Amino acid sequence: MAKGKLSFTDIDVTVTVPAGTRVIEVSEKVGAGIIYGCREGDCGTCLMKVEGGMEYLSEPTALEDKVLKENMAGKDMRCACQAQVLGDGEVKVHPA
Template sequence: MAKAKLNFKDIDVTVTVPVGVRVIEISDKIGSGIVYGCREGDCGTCLMKVEDGWENLSSTSVIEDKVLRENAAGRHYRLACQAQVLGDVSVSPA
């Protein structure tokens, strides 16, 4: 199984994760400041900033695009409940 490094800037922790895991799954386990109110991509509370490795996350879904627009999220912001890790990436709470 392919692995990638996922770094949480807010707590200065890097973990090795299986490719395809959603950021929120790991954030929840290690106590990062990325909060959430759902896991379905329609509330926007898990908004995170992608510090490095933007290209190493899955493409945004239609629902995620809608929520990002509604929250006026900038270019390097994603929903942790939707973003799947495909390679090395660094994130922080929005």
């Protein structure tokens, strides 16, 4: 199974995760500052900034895209509850 690296720059922690892992799942486990409300991609509280490795994240779903637009998020922003690590690279994130 493919694996990728996920770095939380707010707490300076990098972990290796299996492909398909949602960012919010790891954030909770390592104590990063990304918060969440619904975990369903509908509220926008888990917005995060992707500092690098956007190409190693899943494409936004239609629902996530809608939430990103409603929150006027920049192109470097994603919802941590929806973004999945694809593997084969490193993704660097921090809370929005």
